[in-house]
Amino acid sequence: MSTEAIHDDHHDHKPSGIGRWLFSTNHKDIGTMYLIFALVMLFLGGASAMMLRAELWEPGLQIVDPDTYNNLLTNHALIMVFGAVMPAAAGMANWMLPMMIGAPDMALPRLNNLSFWLLPFAALMLILSFVVPHFGGGVPINTGWTLYPPLSLQAGIGMDFGIFTLHILGISSIMASINIVTTIVNMRAPGMTWFKLPLFAWAWLLTGLLLIMIMPVLAGGVTMLLFDRHFGTSFFDAAGGGDPVLFQHLFWFFGHPEVYVLLLPSIGILGMVVPTFSRKPLFAYKPLVYSMFFLTALGMVVWAHHQYTVGMSKEVTTYFMIGTILISIPVGYMLFSFIFTMWRGSMTFETPMLFAVAIVLMFSFAGVTGIMLAVVPADLQYHDTYFVVAHFHYALIPGALFGIYAGVFYWLPKWTGHMYDERLGKIFFWWTTIAFNLTFFVQHFVGLAGMPRRISDYSPVFTDFNQISSIGAFAFGASHFLFVWIIIKAVRGGKRAGDKPWDGAQVGNAGLEWALPSPPPFHSFTTPPVVK
Amino acid sequence: MTGATKKSNRRLVLWLTGFVAAMFGFGFAMVPLYSLVCNVVGINKAGGSRVLEKQLTRLGVDEERTVRVEFDATLNAALDWDVKPRTAHLDVHPGKPYDVYYSARNNTDHEVVAQAIPGITPWQATEYFNKIACFCFNQQKLAPGESADLKLRFVLSPELPPKYSTVTLSYTFMDTNRNKLKHAASAR
Structure with a gap:
């Protein structure tokens, strides 16, 4: 035994037993817990979606009654947004940011522990909201994730559970965001200047700032809802002089930037993956950072394009329409930046890169339908149809979820020290991508033909397309068992990854994670590295 | 973590927390602002x-x-x-x-x-x-x-x-x- 190995053992000392996880202040362990939580929630949210698609297999009511259907629909959205995508992105941030920027850990490790451990309780609360209506708790949350009054004022006690879920989740993600922003601003290694920062760190800095701005507004909105329900106020209740439309403004003031909260971390991951597998630095890094700023700022002031039909004046809707269309400029800029990074690069197509290329393609598609929806006279036709459902699933599944998959495959060798099974990774990519398109592409057509969303029954003319959609959805859901298997396989063993599993990962503004062994020691960068 | 980093962390955290509180307040400020803006712009006089x-x-x-x-x-x-x-x-x-x-x-x-x-x-x-x-x-x-x-x-x-x-x-x-x-x- 060399002295170095003994030293390493000492260095890598981990607390043992359950206490390691319960009281963890280690960014890697907390990151792992976030990611596992997100994976569990992904299956829970997916199960709700599977039930919806089973109900929509044919017209009429077969499996669930309309209120339960709408409750499942609400759960699907809330779990996927707040339970799966946001914690997964936060998990990546926890794992990668300190290593990328050469910090020993997150700036506020104890706060980090608290922001994770709030999540399981929030999830429990949300599950309770689904259970209590079946034990005399009144009408379930049948509003969709937007919780619009007056319907949300009429729902039973499940709605109160839902409101408290959002409170807890909001507190958790505000604390996580404060932590992440502080880490990126203050904990960078010497020489890691702003414009040497890996794109993932930039993306999370803006995501964190967005969350700090919007989460409190949502918390305020649902608090008012709670007061209207129980304490006799009339913020949204017309009978007492309130206005339900006010809630829509509060909700979408949060809800639209939330889309960028889901999207930006994945853009950050693309900013790491695309240069690696093109073996070229990111094309136009600085303007790309500026365009993310522009996107963040613009994203804050276009919220009412979700509410064109509430009767706003022509002047107001015109403003929101132009603002929304303008967003295609920074987003288009990002996509072109990735395309030009690939241009004449020596590209190879490992699983993360396959996802990255697919994201550029499919997310552009969502961008195009997004512009269609931004146009007021067109939107009055598309509003609340399956066209909208298809649009935002094309935005969020490639834009958020596939970005996270790309990140998982990209960093899995770093996390576990083992290469994942590349063949299975490729099978997973093709399986999930084809199934996803099968599910959602046809929904554009039924939407344009007028099938309304959030309804458990539909006209028989839409049966064929809905069955295609359901088959796609079941295949999409099933593909995730393979995903879990690939991860388990990589954790248990496999080809040794080495410090630098990807030979192209050093180009441009790479993160410092590649300077560490795979898997990295429990405590990394106790003395900060110097970036030249 | 050095003392200087700790100090600047604390300062930034205080700023960000203050910002969170301000945004929470902004949500509630929307209630009077909303009616005010609607009246000024002349929209939402729902009932005539x-x-x-x-x-x-x-x-x-x-x-x-x-x-x-x-x-x-x-x-x-x-x-x-x-x-x-x-x-x-x-x-x-x-x-x-x-x-x-x-x-x-x-x-x-x-x-x-x-x-x-x-x-x-x-x-x-x-x-x-x-x-x-x-x-x-x-x-x-x-x-x-x-x-x-x-x-x-x-x-x-x-x-x-x-x-x-x-x-x-x-x-x-x-x-x-x-x-x-x-x-x-x-x-x-």
Whole structure:
């Protein structure tokens, strides 16, 4: 035994037993817990979606009654947004940011522990909201994730559970965001200047700032809802002089930037993956950072394009329409930046890169339908149809979820020290991508033909397309068992990854994670590295 | 972590926490701001404007023009009343005041206080729909089994753009005891 190995053992000392996880202040362990939580929630949210698609297999009511259907629909959205995508992105941030920027850990490790451990309780609360209506708790949350009054004022006690879920989740993600922003601003290694920062760190800095701005507004909105329900106020209740439309403004003031909260971390991951597998630095890094700023700022002031039909004046809707269309400029800029990074690069197509290329393609598609929806006279036709459902699933599944998959495959060798099974990774990519398109592409057509969303029954003319959609959805859901298997396989063993599993990962503004062994020691960068 | 980093961390965390508190406050500031902005921009006068009788003569009566006004009533969940406009529709001259009545009856065995919330279709006509007297200005109280005729006195502004030949005025009657709402919904 060399002295170095003994030293390493000492260095890598981990607390043992359950206490390691319960009281963890280690960014890697907390990151792992976030990611596992997100994976569990992904299956829970997916199960709700599977039930919806089973109900929509044919017209009429077969499996669930309309209120339960709408409750499942609400759960699907809330779990996927707040339970799966946001914690997964936060998990990546926890794992990668300190290593990328050469910090020993997150700036506020104890706060980090608290922001994770709030999540399981929030999830429990949300599950309770689904259970209590079946034990005399009144009408379930049948509003969709937007919780619009007056319907949300009429729902039973499940709605109160839902409101408290959002409170807890909001507190958790505000604390996580404060932590992440502080880490990126203050904990960078010497020489890691702003414009040497890996794109993932930039993306999370803006995501964190967005969350700090919007989460409190949502918390305020649902608090008012709670007061209207129980304490006799009339913020949204017309009978007492309130206005339900006010809630829509509060909700979408949060809800639209939330889309960028889901999207930006994945853009950050693309900013790491695309240069690696093109073996070229990111094309136009600085303007790309500026365009993310522009996107963040613009994203804050276009919220009412979700509410064109509430009767706003022509002047107001015109403003929101132009603002929304303008967003295609920074987003288009990002996509072109990735395309030009690939241009004449020596590209190879490992699983993360396959996802990255697919994201550029499919997310552009969502961008195009997004512009269609931004146009007021067109939107009055598309509003609340399956066209909208298809649009935002094309935005969020490639834009958020596939970005996270790309990140998982990209960093899995770093996390576990083992290469994942590349063949299975490729099978997973093709399986999930084809199934996803099968599910959602046809929904554009039924939407344009007028099938309304959030309804458990539909006209028989839409049966064929809905069955295609359901088959796609079941295949999409099933593909995730393979995903879990690939991860388990990589954790248990496999080809040794080495410090630098990807030979192209050093180009441009790479993160410092590649300077560490795979898997990295429990405590990394106790003395900060110097970036030249 | 060095002392200097700790100190700057604490400062930044305080700033960000303050920002969170400010944004939470901003959410609540939206409540008065929302009405303020709507009034300034002139949107969302959901039920038409309130005017005084003596303000009417200014624009005169347009005897040449006839606009059809249709009346409608809806009950919000949990209100067990019968409400019906006594006149289904009326052909009116802009500038001339008219009286119409809604008949209401409380079907319950207890006193109910209701509030009528108006809405006008097309909404662009809202600002030209002037009310001199309306039961919707106040809450309406009916004893068990009591009936009442609720009065509305209105005038359409002669400035109503010519493209609107029909205007619909619809009232939603709501029980002011909102606790009943949840029971009504769960009793379905």
